[in-house]
Each structure stands twice: as C-alpha cells, then as structure tokens.
Amino acid sequence: MASQVLTQVKFSSTYDDLKEERSQVIKAILEMGHIPVGMEMFSAADEEQWKIIARQIDETDYYVIIVGNRYGSVVGGISYTEKEFDYAVSKRIPVLGFVIDSSVESLAKHVDTAEEKVAALGKFKNKVKQRPIGFWKTAEELHGKVSIALMKAFNTTPRIGWTRATDVAGPEVTQELSRLSRENSELRNELNIVRNQEAVDRRSHLQSRIDTLKAISRRLVMRERGKSTWDLETQIDLFTIFSQLAPEMMVECSTEEASTYLAMMNNPSEDAKLSPSAPVPLNYVSSLFADLASLDLVEPSKKKHPVADKSLYWSLTQEGIDVLKLYRATHLEAAAAKARTKGDTASHDPTAT
Numbered sequence: 001m002a003s004q005v006l007t008q009v010k011f012s013s014t015y016d017d018l019k020e021e022r023s024q025v026i027k028a029i030l031e032m033g034h035i036p037v038g039m040e041m042f043s044a045a046d047e048e049q050w051k052i053i054a055r056q057i058d059e060t061d062y063y064v065i066i067v068g069n070r071y072g073s074v075v076g077g078i079s080y081t082e083k084e085f086d087y088a089v090s091k092r093i094p095v096l097g098f099v100i101d102s103s104v105e106s107l108a109k110h111v112d113t114a115e116e117k118v119a120a121l122g123k124f125k126n127k128v129k130q131r132p133i134g135f136w137k138t139a140e141e142l143h144g145k146v147s148i149a150l151m152k153a154f155n156t157t158p159r160i161g162w163t164r165a166t167d168v169a170g171p172e173v174t175q176e177l178s179r180l181s182r183e184n185s186e187l188r189n190e191l192n193i194v195r196n197q198e199a200v201d202r203r204s205h206l207q208s209r210i211d212t213l214k215a216i217s218r219r220l221v222m223r224e225r226g227k228s229t230w231d232l233e234t235q236i237d238l239f240t241i242f243s244q245l246a247p248e249m250m251v252e253c254s255t256e257e258a259s260t261y262l263a264m265m266n267n268p269s270e271d272a273k274l275s276p277s278a279p280v281p282l283n284y285v286s287s288l289f290a291d292l293a294s295l296d297l298v299e300p301s302k303k304k305h306p307v308a309d310k311s312l313y314w315s316l317t318q319e320g321i322d323v324l325k326l327y328r329a330t331h332l333e334a335a336a337a338k339a340r341t342k343g344d345t346a347s348h349d350p351t352a353t
Contacts, residue, residue: 005161017110061159097133213239
C-alpha cells in the first residue's frame, strides 16, 4: 500500500509565531512513520543555503505549508516561506496547505502590522487558497488535520518514497547516505559554533554597555517639601540610575514617576522630606532618559494614552531588557555561588550544628 512507503515530508512556515504548530506537525509526521524535514537552521539570506534547501525540496515527496498571521522575513521582495512554497509548486510536488482560521485571536507579537507585510500576507494566503487547503484554530487541531490530509495524499497521490539502505543493491546508495550524513553533521556543528560565538559576542556587548554606564557619573539634585529650589544633591553613576528605573520600565514609566522614584531611592538626607511634585527636576530626568536612549536602552513608550495625558512615557528597548537580564542574572549567579560556598564551609566545620 502507498501509505506503507517511507516518505519525506517537507514543512514550511514562519518560525517564531508558529513554534508549537511546527512541533505538532513534526509529531504527526513521525507518528505516521515518515520523515519530517524543516529548515530552521538555514539562513534566509544565504544563497548557498538556499541551494541546499532547494535540493531538499527536490527530494521531498510531499510539501506542507502552514500559514499564520505573519508574512515572515523578506528576501528579494518575497518572504522565505512563500519562496519555498513557489519552488515546491514549480516542481509539481503535492502541496498540502493549512491556513489559520480568521476567527483566531493571535498574540499581538504574532501578527504583522506593517502595511506592506499585511498586504503581502493577504496575497500569499489567496495564492495558497487556490489549492485544496484546511483551516486550523489550534496546534492540536492542526496535528489532526495534517495527519488526515497526509493519509489521503498517500492514497490519492502515491510517491516514490524511500527504502532501507539494506534493500538497495550497490554501494553507491550507501556512499550517498554516508555523504549526506556527514554533510548534515558538519552543518549542525557549524551552526552550533556560530550560535555559541553569537552568544559570547552578545554577552560581551551587553557587559560593555554596563561598564559604560558605570563609568558615567551624574549629579542628582532634589527638592525638599515646601521649597522651590533643588538644594539636596548626590553623585550617582548612570548604571545605578538605569538599574533603579529599568524594572519600572518593563511596561512603561513616565518622566514624573521617574522623578519621584529616583528621589525616593537616592535621598541623601534621612531627615529631609521630599517634595511630592517633581522632587528631581523634570528636565533633568528627561536628560537622563536621553542619555539612556543614546545607548539604545530606552525609547518612548508605544502604548496609547488619553489625549488629555500630556506626560511622556518611557519603556525599555530589547537592548535595555537584555542588559537588565544580564545584570540580574549575574547577581543571582553570584548569590547562588556564595550560598554554595557557605554551605560547603559549614559542612566541613566540626563546630557547626
């Protein structure tokens, strides 16, 4: 029977927004005893990698396309997902399309908002819908629909598939399998090396941001309650300012809120009661935010506010989030190491109870 032939199934989609759905498709293909092929490890901008992907599609028996609410990375005016789809169609490979149901409310980060990408996605969906497709609402539902569609395809459009190496006469097949295995292993090793180096470089870059902030000193002035002048002052480095405000900016923080928070955290006098209104000059706080923005750590908040709200709100950029995460992770690691050392010392102390 056609369904007993071992086949190779190439699947394609945007990646970050459809990770769970991709996992379910892989699971469905493996449960049916066939070979799933995904190309997440290849760079969309690398022409050499495209040649490898094209060769994999050439060797594929069936092609599964999953379309969500993102168009994906664009290379040469077309998304990589659409480029793969067009190539599979041009090679007359049986294509099984699965488009997200229009009633599904995806997370905002999983939906394209740029006008050109929204338009491109709409055209791409229409292109996919010109062929028999299925609509899905959840990853679990997609799992079932892919399984059913593949079973039908195996029966209605049987393909050559694959056979065990031991069933094939001649050493050339074994040699080719060995070559492909080596090539796959080499690519994976190269990918791991690149990823590891990228992680090292990224950590070094973030640490240099922290070092820069620590090296910059700022004079912080504050106003006492009932006074019109800012007479209290202290010296503070820019990293301390960032570390104090960053948790508040995980969502957003207004200039007025930052003024109050900085004064509360850095009051140089235990007896002084600070002004409830702009205890740190607002123009000074704006200057501090400008310093942080110049290092790509903060940006004006993108959240919408009432028209009557004239405050300026700030949020962390991805760079700012990464710097905060490194700083906090480093402190947690140091605290854990200290706790372990203390525990080891106590365990060897004959006087410890």
